Amino acid sequence: MNQDQLKKMVGELAATYVKDGMVVGLGTGSTVKFMVDALGQRVAKEGLNIVGVPTSDRTADQGRHLGIPIKNVDEVDQIDLTIDGADQINADFQGIKGGGAAHLFEKIVAINSKRNMWIVDQSKMVQTLGSFPLPLEVIPYGSQQLFKRLAAKGLKPVFREQNGQRVLTDSKNYIIDLHLGEIKAPFELAQYLNRQVGLVEHGLFLNVVNTVIVGYDDGPKVLQAPERPSYQQVQQN
Numbered sequence: 758m759n760q761d762q763l764k765k766m767v768g769e770l771a772a773t774y775v776k777d778g779m780v781v782g783l784g785t786g787s788t789v790k791f792m793v794d795a796l797g798q799r800v801a802k803e804g805l806n807i808v809g810v811p812t813s814d815r816t817a818d819q820g821r822h823l824g825i826p827i828k829n830v831d832e833v834d835q836i837d838l839t840i841d842g843a844d845q846i847n848a849d850f851q852g853i854k855g856g857g858a859a860h861l862f863e864k865i866v867a868i869n870s871k872r873n874m875w876i877v878d879q880s881k882m883v884q885t886l887g888s889f890p891l892p893l894e895v896i897p898y899g900s901q902q903l904f905k906r907l908a909a910k911g912l913k914p915v916f917r918e919q920n921g922q923r924v925l926t927d928s929k930n931y932i933i934d935l936h937l938g939e940i941k942a943p944f945e946l947a948q949y950l951n952r953q954v955g956l957v958e959h960g961l962f963l964n965v966v967n968t969v970i971v972g973y974d975d976g977p978k979v980l981q982a983p984e985r986p987s988y989q990q991v992q993q994n
């Protein structure tokens with residue numbers, strides 16, 4: 758199976774976890790796109806009654822187009838289940854997200870969800886995080902100074918660009934990617950990044966996910982992460 762077929766397989770399986778009456782967080786990315794397509798089909802064919810809380814303008818547009826009722830995260834009491842993709846997941850179920858520049862909204866939706874499910878193809882499962890560059894969403898004002906501080910600390914920052922222009926998030930912020938190679942101590946790194954002024958959110962998702970569906974050539978595998986409070990929720994209290 759090619760990567761797209763694996764993504765479609767896990768996306769379609771994840772859509773079967775959505776039950777009537779649920780408020781569902783809708784992630785962002787090419788894997789989630791398959792899941793939202795499948796959810797749209799269930800809404801049309803089965804009359805599935807759900808509310809979708811999207812994590813990007815892209816996903817909101819797709820959901821609306823498919824007839825899924827869409828609400829903002831501030832318009833719902835709580836989200837029952839969020840289904841999202843990931844860029845890397847390590848052996849301890851910690852993740853890197855933000856390859857699609859949507860990790861700020863994805864994290865807000867994730868920490869306001871009762872359960873979080875990630876859907877990935879087999880290439881995303883790693884022993885140690887970091888070979889995928891770690892995305893940071895930063896406010897444009899002062900971002901060059903922040904960039905210099907990150908570089909001085911040896912974190913190998915690179916402003917993300919597309920067609921020669923800096924990428925802008927849905928909140929009109931920049932993305933800086935840290936080309937770390939290996940992240941040996943993700944919690945320590947998260948603590949350092951949380952302290953940086955002008956850095957809105959980093960792409961380390963620690964103790965967030967409950968269930969991971971991985972697409973392998975011989976079929977999907979459903980993995981359960983240990984039950985634990987999310988790092989971000991603990992920090993906030």
Ligand SMILES: O=C(CO)[C@H](O)[C@H](O)COP(=O)(O)O
Pocket residue numbers: 784785786787788789841842843844853854855856857858859860863
């Ligand atoms: O974090 C994300 C977007 O910010 C995506 O979930 C992540 O990049 C995975 O994307 P894809 O399913 O296209 O591989």
